[in-house]
Amino acid sequence: MRFIAAIGRYVEAALAIIILIVIVLSIIQMLRDLTQMSLGDLQTGFFTGFLSRILTFAVGVEFVRMLCKHTADTIVDVLLFATARQMVVEHLDPMQTLLCVLAIGGLFAIRKYLLLSSRRRQRDEALEDPGILLDTDIPEEITKNE
DSSP states (O other): OHHHHHHHHHHHHHHHHHHHHHHHHHHHHHHHHHHTOOGGGOOHHHHHHHHHHHHHHHHHHHHHHHHHSOOHHHHHHHHHHHHHHHHHHSOOOHHHHHHHHHHHHHHHHIIIIIIHHHHHHHHHHHHHOTHHHHTSOOOHHHHSOO
């Protein structure tokens, strides 16, 4: 089982590297396209496409973080960026916009009330037992005030 888990980690790392390479190459291509444009070509449609590409890169970077760091925080970040991107770039009808706003509000609530409270618990446990931070056992007589 450990062998399969190790293979999974290596495949995830390889996918993350491939995605990063594609993102960097796409950014270079986009910058090259920008430098070759005249000011007359800058229309509203161009800006919408440009914003779409930038936000897609942001979602891609967050996805890479999620592949490398398996935490609930990174998953919530990816969902936040993806939902925000869809809301900003796509021209949604009012009901879809409302649903996106509610989804983003729900993700922020999850982050604040569920994820941060678990971090506070970990911090409080670390304050009670400093050995947790070092992943060691510290004798009780050292940690107690005399």
